[in-house]
Amino acid sequence: MVSLKNVDTFHFDAIIIGAGGAGLRAALQLAKSDQRVAVISKVFPTRSHTVAAQGGINAALGNLTEDNWHWHMYDTIKGSDYLGDQDAIEFMCREASEIVRELEHFGVPFSRTEQGKIYQRPFGGQSRNFGEGQATRTCAAADRTGHAILQTLYQQNIQAGTTFFDEYFALDLVKDELGHIGGMAVMNIQTGQYQLLRAHAVMMATGGACQLFKTNTNAKINTGDGLAMILRAGLPLQDMEFWQFHPTGVADKGMLLSEAARGEGGVLRNGNGEAFMVNYAPHVKDLASRDVVSRAIAIEVKEGRGCGSNKDSVLLDLTHLDAEVIKKRLPGIREIGLTFMGLDLCTDLIPVYPTAHYMMGGIPTNFNGQVVTLDESGQQLAVPGLYAVGECACVSVHGANRLGGNSLLDIVVFGRAAASEIERILKLQKSSSFFDKTLDLSAVEARLNKWEARPDVDAQPESTAQIKRDLQQVMQEGCGVFRNQESMSALIDQLDPIQKRIEQAVLQDHSQAFNLERLEAFELENLMTLAYATVHSAIERQESRGAHSRVDFPERDDRHWLRHSLYFQENHQLRYKPVCLTPLTVPGVEPKARVY
Amino acid sequence: MQFSIYRYNPEVDAEPYLQDYALDDGLVGQDMMLLEALEKLREQDPSLTFRSSCKEGVCGSDGMNVNGENKLSCITRVSGLKQPIKIRPLPGLPVIRDLVIDMALFYEHYHAVDPFLKPVVQGVSIDLDHELLQTPEEREKLDGSYECILCGCCSTSCPSFWWNPDKFHGPAALLAAQRFVVDSRDITTRDRLAELDDPFKTFRCRNIQNCTASCPKGLNPSQAINELKSLMLKKQID
Numbered sequence: 120m121v122s123l124k125n126v127d128t129f130h131f132d133a134i135i136i137g138a139g140g141a142g143l144r145a146a147l148q149l150a151k152s153d154q155r156v157a158v159i160s161k162v163f164p165t166r167s168h169t170v171a172a173q174g175g176i177n178a179a180l181g182n183l184t185e186d187n188w189h190w191h192m193y194d195t196i197k198g199s200d201y202l203g204d205q206d207a208i209e210f211m212c213r214e215a216s217e218i219v220r221e222l223e224h225f226g227v228p229f230s231r232t233e234q235g236k237i238y239q240r241p242f243g244g245q246s247r248n249f250g251e252g253q254a255t256r257t258c259a260a261a262d263r264t265g266h267a268i269l270q271t272l273y274q275q276n277i278q279a280g281t282t283f284f285d286e287y288f289a290l291d292l293v294k295d296e297l298g299h300i301g302g303m304a305v306m307n308i309q310t311g312q313y314q315l316l317r318a319h320a321v322m323m324a325t326g327g328a329c330q331l332f333k334t335n336t337n338a339k340i341n342t343g344d345g346l347a348m349i350l351r352a353g354l355p356l357q358d359m360e361f362w363q364f365h366p367t368g369v370a371d372k373g374m375l376l377s378e379a380a381r382g383e384g385g386v387l388r389n390g391n392g393e394a395f396m397v398n399y400a401p402h403v404k405d406l407a408s409r410d411v412v413s414r415a416i417a418i419e420v421k422e423g424r425g426c427g428s429n430k431d432s433v434l435l436d437l438t439h440l441d442a443e444v445i446k447k448r449l450p451g452i453r454e455i456g457l458t459f460m461g462l463d464l465c466t467d468l469i470p471v472y473p474t475a476h477y478m479m480g481g482i483p484t485n486f487n488g489q490v491v492t493l494d495e496s497g498q499q500l501a502v503p504g505l506y507a508v509g510e511c512a513c514v515s516v517h518g519a520n521r522l523g524g525n526s527l528l529d530i531v532v533f534g535r536a537a538a539s540e541i542e543r544i545l546k547l548q549k550s551s552s553f554f555d556k557t558l559d560l561s562a563v564e565a566r567l568n569k570w571e572a573r574p575d576v577d578a579q580p581e582s583t584a585q586i587k588r589d590l591q592q593v594m595q596e597g598c599g600v601f602r603n604q605e606s607m608s609a610l611i612d613q614l615d616p617i618q619k620r621i622e623q624a625v626l627q628d629h630s631q632a633f634n635l636e637r638l639e640a641f642e643l644e645n646l647m648t649l650a651y652a653t654v655h656s657a658i659e660r661q662e663s664r665g666a667h668s669r670v671d672f673p674e675r676d677d678r679h680w681l682r683h684s685l686y687f688q689e690n691h692q693l694r695y696k697p698v699c700l701t702p703l704t705v706p707g708v709e710p711k712a713r714v715y
Numbered sequence: 716m717q718f719s720i721y722r723y724n725p726e727v728d729a730e731p732y733l734q735d736y737a738l739d740d741g742l743v744g745q746d747m748m749l750l751e752a753l754e755k756l757r758e759q760d761p762s763l764t765f766r767s768s769c770k771e772g773v774c775g776s777d778g779m780n781v782n783g784e785n786k787l788s789c790i791t792r793v794s795g796l797k798q799p800i801k802i803r804p805l806p807g808l809p810v811i812r813d814l815v816i817d818m819a820l821f822y823e824h825y826h827a828v829d830p831f832l833k834p835v836v837q838g839v840s841i842d843l844d845h846e847l848l849q850t851p852e853e854r855e856k857l858d859g860s861y862e863c864i865l866c867g868c869c870s871t872s873c874p875s876f877w878w879n880p881d882k883f884h885g886p887a888a889l890l891a892a893q894r895f896v897v898d899s900r901d902i903t904t905r906d907r908l909a910e911l912d913d914p915f916k917t918f919r920c921r922n923i924q925n926c927t928a929s930c931p932k933g934l935n936p937s938q939a940i941n942e943l944k945s946l947m948l949k950k951q952i953d
Binding site for chain 1: 724725726727746748754757758761762764766767768769770771772773774775776790811812813815817818822826829830831832834841843844845846847848849850851853854857861862864865895898900
């Protein structure tokens with residue numbers, strides 16, 4: 120029997136779960152303000168999935184064309200299909216220029232203009248003067264911007280002396296006898312030991328969960344661990360029906376080919392060689408918002424205009440661009456084409472298809488990063504000591520559809536803001552008796568004990584890998600680019616048997632050191648939790664908005680559905696809260712039909 | 716398809732051994748990467764242990780020694796490999812389990828070169844209304860070093876690093892050092908060079924060039940180290 124009563128326990132002012140861009144930006148802020156901060160990560164920090172972000176980070180620097188944050192804010196609200204909270208969006212867009220320059224001062228090797236300023240490129244959904252011409256707003260380090268930002272933030276944390284728990288897996292939040300968040304139960308992956316980390320503030324920065332879908336651009340580690348912990352703690356997840364399918368994943372395989380490919384001038388062609396985006400977005404064509412482009416591709420394929428032997432993809436064409444531009448501005452994705460397809464972007468067309476890429480939903484927070492829930496009467500309530508930032512959080516700045524270049528911005532803006540809030544609160548009050556309280560460890564112990572069971576001698580236990588594959592398959596079929604009542608009802612019926620298989624699964628490997636099978640079992644439990652959250656949130660929302668495209672309800676319905684979903688695990692209950700339509704200092708943007 | 720894989724579980728094995736595995740040829744596609752093959756083998760034997768994450772050669776988790784060469788499994792096609800495919804952990808560092816090595820020493824050397832930009836005197840803040848200017852030509856000097864993913868393929872292929880892993884920084888850390896030495900925004904070039912000018916830290920490099928041969932990102936740490944050495948020489952002549 121696993122008991123956590125006498126395990127090693129560490130005490131901090133703040134602990135951050137996840138070492139991607141959001142977690143590292145927050146950690147840097149706290150370390151610099153002399154708080155005792157620790158970062159827990161299941162991989163070495165520079166292997167976090169921020170590393171794979173390619174195209175860039177949005178800020179209205181105006182280095183190439185005139186720009187200002189008002190236009191950025193307008194585009195973000197329109198891109199969100201009006202589900203984004205306008206106070207948070209204003210906050211993010213106003214902070215953008217300063218925070219990008221700060222990253223540059225930290226050492227990010229941005230590409231440069233002839234004047235020596237940060238290079239910017241056009242991206243989808245960006246406009247000048249509230250929807251008029253194309254803007255050039257995405258700051259880039261070639262097509263390795265995420266890699267450059269992640270490494271730089273890690274380097275800054277080395278300098279600041281942040282404590283890292285590398286290759287530690289966060290198991291669950293633990294509460295004290297009063298029901299307050301008291302810390303985190305973790306597992307040292309290298310030794311298999313369980314430990315407790317107690318802290319005044321716990322921050323979730325665990326990233327996304329697109330491993331829920333069969334074809335995705337995400338790393339194997341993107342299993343939504345922090346999101347599932349929140350549900351198990353009795354707190355809700357917001358807008359879980361909104362998953363972004365990136366238009367240009369490598370067909371069948373899923374690797375991301377950045378929107379920068381189209382930003383630099385690439386076009387999509389169907390099986391007849393036709394540049395079809397003009398039929399869907401006559402003004403901006405290939406640089407429409409991602410939900411629009413992904414739907415267009417899915418429709419082209421569905422209507423028989425796909426390419427390849429199964430006519431199940433379309434082609435990304437950059438062959439008309441100067442090869443030198445491709446080599447200089449898009450070296451990373453050219454490498455992906457060469458490595459995985461044996462195709463060269465300079466001379467070959469690349470088969471692509473929409474691929475699960477990003478979750479707009481997540482842990483509900485205000486724009487100080489505090490996790491919020493609803494009280495009995497439906498009022499929003501901040502949860503003391505608990506924070507969330509980055510892809511796992513839902514502030515919500517992305518609403519129903521995120522614009523390219525806004526996720527790297529989101530992670531650094533809210534990473535810094537949440538850390539500042541923690542710093543402010545810790546300075547006001549740091550109760551010395553906080554760590555005297557007893558922690559309630561029974562729930563997490565029960566979960567750990569479930570996986571201690573040994574297999575029967577003659578039984579052939581089912582592999583967790585097989586269960587995960589089946590989960591990914593049914594999620595893709597039931598809750599993909601297009602959904603309807605039928606596909607999602609069928610999906611709900613398919614999830615229960617999969618849940619049962621997880622409950623019955625038994626580990627074959629019970630070693631302590633680097634036990635991958637145990638780790639993957641924990642991750643699979645987390646994904647399963649999120650599968651339910653997704654399908655129940657999605658089946659209730661009877662409209663189409665942003666990335667949530669229902670064939671049976673093709674129109675957006677602001678009268679009934681201009682509101683955020685909040686999913687609670689208990690009885691799959693759904694509650695709702697209003698969208699904030701009033702920015703902080705400027706007039707709001709009224710919802711209207713969305714045309715690109 | 717036949718595999719011979721290094722196995723070691725510290726809880727049960729007195730010493731490491733090689734275990735044979737086979738994968739049904741029907742499961743092996745023309746464009747299958749080694750990581751996919753290893754994942755299929757894990758379904759036969761869930762105790763087989765290796766690191767991996769991004770599946771596309773950018774996170775640097777899955778360095779391993781394949782038929783004698785250090786590679787990332789996720790961007791190495793199995794079709795071109797001689798069978799049985801012999802897979803061992805990256806050489807020269809302690810093994811935690813199977814293909815998972817303890818990279819603590821590798822990371823210590825990275826930390827030791829102050830791998831962070833120092834654009835101003837400590838304690839002075841910079842005006843956030845402006846970026847630090849850098850011409851495209853100055854920025855180009857960072858190409859070939861900032862792309863490093865810290866996978867460790869280079870340092871663990873280097874005989875000098877095998878011999879002095881505690882004292883010689885190794886190619887990955889020196890590549891990082893060079894990245895900050897040549898960054899036009901950094902004002903501590905002289906201090907950095909002085910710190911690196913050491914018979915062990917830098918000058919254990921004997922131009923063997925295994926580092927450059929093994930870099931899965933096509934970078935050239937050997938050239939970067941030589942650039943550091945010649946910059947040190949220039950400073951002495953100045």
